[in-house]
Amino acid sequence: MSRMMIQAAVTMNQLQNKLDVIGNNMANSQTTGYKAREAQFSSLLFQQMDNLNTPENAEGRLTPDGIRIGAGARLGSINSNFGQGNIVTTDRALDTALLGRNHYFQIQVTTNDVTETRYTKDGAFYLSPVEGNQSVMLTTSDGNPVLGENGPIIFADGFDNIDIRENGQVVVERAGQTEVAGTLAVVEAVRPEVLEATGENMFRLPDLNALGYNINEVLRQAPQNGALLQSNALEQSNVDLSKEMTELIMTQRSYQFNSRTISMGDQMMGLVNSLRS
Structure with a gap:
């Protein structure tokens, strides 16, 4: 499996966990005293690849030299929102x-x-x-x-x-x-x-x-x-349904994009394997 497909698969698994958090918040929107939970993402470890042939030309560069290739994203933490409800x-x-x-x-x-x-x-x-x-x-x-x-x-x-x-x-x-x-x-x-x-x-x-x-x-x-x-x-619960719906739509879109990445990666590998010299 290509690195691109691995990254997408790992991220999809974590996005599913975020969907579970959102679903739990929405299910408890009428629960007395419930405190909403928020999922925070962080990048997984990345690999630094040095690809500069002439490092002297990078003088004044603000970002590190080379290319950084990650391994997807994960849920860094799930925190409770302790704000007061109505x-x-x-x-x-x-x-x-x-x-x-x-x-x-x-x-x-x-x-x-x-x-x-x-x-x-x-x-x-x-x-x-x-x-x-x-x-x-x-x-x-x-x-x-x-x-x-x-x-x-x-x-x-x-x-x-x-x-x-x-x-x-x-x-x-x-x-x-x-x-x-x-x-x-x-x-x-x-x-x-x-x-x-x-x-x-x-x-x-x-x-x-x-x-x-x-x-x-x-x-x-x-x-x-x-x-x-x-x-x-x-x-009452401090769940903001409009915010949760927005988060739900954005997370679903992210899930779809990562799923599409796997499909496109599979198609590209199929095309490569079908090439004839």
Whole structure:
């Protein structure tokens, strides 16, 4: 296979990955708190070919001497766009929207008997019964506990009303009396780019030692100098559908051009093989 066809085939494989990223963004355009992902391309290693017969004539040349032949392109990285989404009112007591750009709720997730803390912008919470007693726990739609300042927020059932205040306090009313059942543990991502997407609209901390960070350089408790959240509201996805459609069309065109390159290369090789001396 010729170098030209190899370059096109390698690039097509990476373009397919970008199409997957775009498709995932578009599929989550209505997912609460979803953060769009962006694919960044970079060139693969290239070969430097010196082809100047008279290097002295290249005096003042701004680019390196010779010809550089690459091996295609690859996805250099897939980064999340942490921009704030629009906040819409839902009139549902357990819906909350964080007001800080890099503020996150903490969720306790157990997978294969391993429990870890994950972070999300999705503030659509629910109440799930706790086995063995007459209590309920604040959870996500998947049943994962929402963490408060003292762990999962659990309180007795049988209340008349519930409200989540702008400072994160979960307040319940019983027979005209109010009590604070817990306070949401909201954190601020100082370096949000370090967070690792895990699926299910959540993030987690990677191996910080390998990256040369400590946890205090990445996460900290959200400042309490103002309102943390808006109750009876949700933050929408920050996916820009018009931008995603533009990226989709451009990526499809690039895929088609590279596919055409392989076809033309195959035709050229066929013509060469058919030549007669």
